[in-house]
Amino acid sequence: MRISTARIKIAKVKKLIVFDFDGTLVPTKSPVDRAMDKLLTELLARYKVAIIGGSSYEVLQDLLVSRLTAPKQLLGNLFLFPTTATAFYHYDKKWKKVYQHNLSLQERKLIKSTFTKVFKEIGYKHPRKIYGPVIEDRGSQVTFSVFGQDIVKVLGKQGVKIKDAWKAKHSNVKMQIAELMAKYLPNLEVRAAGHTSIDVTKKGIDKAYGLLEIVKRLKVGVADMLFVGDAIFPGGNDFAVVRTGVDYIPVKDPKETRRVINALLSRK
Ligand SMILES: [Mg+2]
Incomplete structure (x- = not known):
């Protein structure tokens, strides 16, 4: 409650x-x-x-x-x-x-290749400047981050601002990527989590x-x-x-x- x-x-x-x-x-x-x-x-x-x-x-x-x-x-x-x-x-x-x-190696590979496929399908272009890996394999979770994992580490508060601005303007793009990922990966869990990221884990x-x-x-x-x-x-x-x-x-x-x-x- x-x-x-x-x-x-x-x-x-x-x-x-x-x-x-x-x-x-x-x-x-x-x-x-x-x-x-x-x-x-x-x-x-x-x-x-x-x-x-x-x-x-x-x-x-x-x-x-x-x-x-x-x-x-x-x-x-x-x-x-x-x-x-x-x-x-x-x-x-x-x-x-x-x-x-952990996700299996095969599942992790599939998640990464599916992200690539979805980006192509909707004509998604990564931001010109990125900071650290855009797709990070965390073992039990694979995470896509629009600006890369390290933007706030590198830019500090400015990085937070850039993420906030992207979120306000492009949340629909993130949702579109997440929906397609979920469609292509019905046996895995896809979540449009956090600010500018999408997490994929085992189902449930x-x-x-x-x-x-x-x-x-x-x-x-x-x-x-x-x-x-x-x-x-x-x-x-x-x-x-x-x-x-x-x-x-x-x-x-x-x-x-x-x-x-x-x-x-x-x-x-
Ligand atoms: Mg939170």
């Missing part, structure tokens, strides 16, 4: 707070800032925290975990479900991989799958979780969580997420 930040104080006490990553804890592909670091550290002292993002484990480490100032003993309360929960990592003296459901992988993996792995019921994400709307890559019946709070950006965390911290 959707709950508002203002109602957190009277909502049932939760044991586990689940966050989307990109656009929720950090501005797209950007490092965590001091304010969010501090709030997450306080949150980890009181709750279990899980992150289900489309990003790879390496990106979660680079942009968030390695920059957290939380004392090591609190990291045991942090659970990472990168690449849409196709992998799970937890901290026990060091970060350990619990599972990773979405954030609802991720939440149910959390239930299984952490032995926390859906009723004891709260989900916070910036794309909980039809077509958004967080929307699938709604069908699990989890309580959720939609946010627009990390600033709103900070408000949610503040409300959680002030409730007891």
Whole structure:
């Protein structure tokens, strides 16, 4: 059920707070800032925290975990479900991989060649300047990014602006590519995720799958979780969580997420 930040104080006490990553804890592909670091550290002292993002484990480490100032003993309360929960990592003296459901080599090859076929079919031209791989093989997920994986790493805030502008103007192109990909790859899951990217994984992988993996792995019921994400709307890559019946709070950006965390911290 959707709950508002203002109602957190009277909502049932939760044991586990689940966050989307990109656009929720950090501005797209950007490092965590001091304010969010501090709030997450306080949150980890009181709750279990899980992150289900489309990003790879390496990106979660680079942009968030390695920059957290939380004392090591609190990291045991942090659970990472990168690449849409196709992998799970937890901290026990060091970060350990619990599972990773990889696509087969054949599936990964097929996804890449299908992207090429779809680009040709609709006459899609890549932007003149790209930053890093446009199609990245993340093992359990293959991701297409319009400007390449590294645009924000290279250009910083300017990269975020370029992505925002593309998103505002060309979202229909992304949807068209995603629809054709889904048509050609009926046995795989295609999601127009994030800002300017499309993710392909094994069938049935979405954030609802991720939440149910959390239930299984952490032995926390859906009723004891709260989900916070910036794309909980039809077509958004967080929307699938709604069908699990989890309580959720939609946010627009990390600033709103900070408000949610503040409300959680002030409730007891
Ligand atoms: Mg997001």
